[in-house]
Amino acid sequence: MLEDTTLPDLAPDTGSGDPEQGARDYETVRRTLRAITERWRDQPALEDLAREAGVQPIQLQRVFSRWAGITPKQFLQAITLDHARDLLRRSATVLDTTYELGLSGPARLHDLFVTHEAMTPGVYRAGGEGVTISWGFHPSPFGKALVMATPHGLAGLAFADPGEERAALDDMMGRWPRASYVEDREATAPIAGRIFDPARWSEETPLRVVLIGTDFEIRVWETLLRIPLGAATTYATIADRLGKPKAARAVGRAVGRNPISFVVPCHRVLGSNGKLCGYHWGLTRKRAILGWEAGLSEPVLSAVKRG
Numbered sequence: 001m002l003e004d005t006t007l008p009d010l011a012p013d014t015g016s017g018d019p020e021q022g023a024r025d026y027e028t029v030r031r032t033l034r035a036i037t038e039r040w041r042d043q044p045a046l047e048d049l050a051r052e053a054g055v056q057p058i059q060l061q062r063v064f065s066r067w068a069g070i071t072p073k074q075f076l077q078a079i080t081l082d083h084a085r086d087l088l089r090r091s092a093t094v095l096d097t098t099y100e101l102g103l104s105g106p107a108r109l110h111d112l113f114v115t116h117e118a119m120t121p122g123v124y125r126a127g128g129e130g131v132t133i134s135w136g137f138h139p140s141p142f143g144k145a146l147v148m149a150t151p152h153g154l155a156g157l158a159f160a161d162p163g164e165e166r167a168a169l170d171d172m173m174g175r176w177p178r179a180s181y182v183e184d185r186e187a188t189a190p191i192a193g194r195i196f197d198p199a200r201w202s203e204e205t206p207l208r209v210v211l212i213g214t215d216f217e218i219r220v221w222e223t224l225l226r227i228p229l230g231a232a233t234t235y236a237t238i239a240d241r242l243g244k245p246k247a248a249r250a251v252g253r254a255v256g257r258n259p260i261s262f263v264v265p266c267h268r269v270l271g272s273n274g275k276l277c278g279y280h281w282g283l284t285r286k287r288a289i290l291g292w293e294a295g296l297s298e299p300v301l302s303a304v305k306r307g
Helices: 019-042 046-053 057-068 072-078 081-090 094-099 121-125 165-173 185-196 215-224 235-241 248-256 283-294 298-306
Strands: 114-118 132-138 144-150 153-160 180-183 207-211
Touching: 019 046, 019 057, 019 283, 046 057, 046 072, 057 072, 057 283, 072 283, 114 153, 114 215, 132 153, 132 165, 132 185, 144 165, 144 185, 153 165, 153 185, 185 207, 207 215, 215 235, 215 248, 235 248
Parallel strands: 114 207, 132 180, 153 207
Antiparallel strands: 132 144, 144 153
């Protein structure tokens, strides 16, 4: 069993000092998560996880605490099925209570503070024709991040493990095949820094997002934006919120096609039984994001500590 050697007053260190540090830490975390994903029911010992990651136990403990703001034991508890079910129970009315507040209301005090607009469905049907999208790869707490932006704001955010960058870029370009693409890391770097540094999540400097999809997809993505940090919901709940209670599967497809990972928090959508259903960028990364957010969310962290 994991020993919990808590290192107090730590938070995810993703934007201060060396921006590459979070990416380096994630490589250790990613190998560890692979072991956790396979054996989380057995609550593997710290020594076993460290062996999988190729590091010493004390090193793993420090990397995890620096990366996530919580210890490996707390992290493991935060991604278990029991915790997910409890999270759903406690978040049962989250969409109802935040729907009327708007995207910059109290429900987002501890989140990214996103303002958004939607391009017309015609732009999507035209394959993005007439739209210029700048793109660049940047380090993030969850591997290499592909940031894609238009003059209107962030349009795409994807993730790639080492060697998968080209596939991630092709995947995203395929969503808007007639758009014009320009590699411009200088333009996308400030956006990446804003997204992955919680210290820069400010209501005074909201993150501008542009949604490019079908009318139904955009409605689903707008609903995702109303799920605050430390909460979760289900596909069925979103369908109900949209007035289409029988459209849970269609909601699932729209969630899966969300082009702005992390910012439009599709990772906070769980199965009705609390299971972590499919995630376009991999279940390991979904677990990583949820665990990382647990280190930022006081209600979630408190629940984990009580567990």
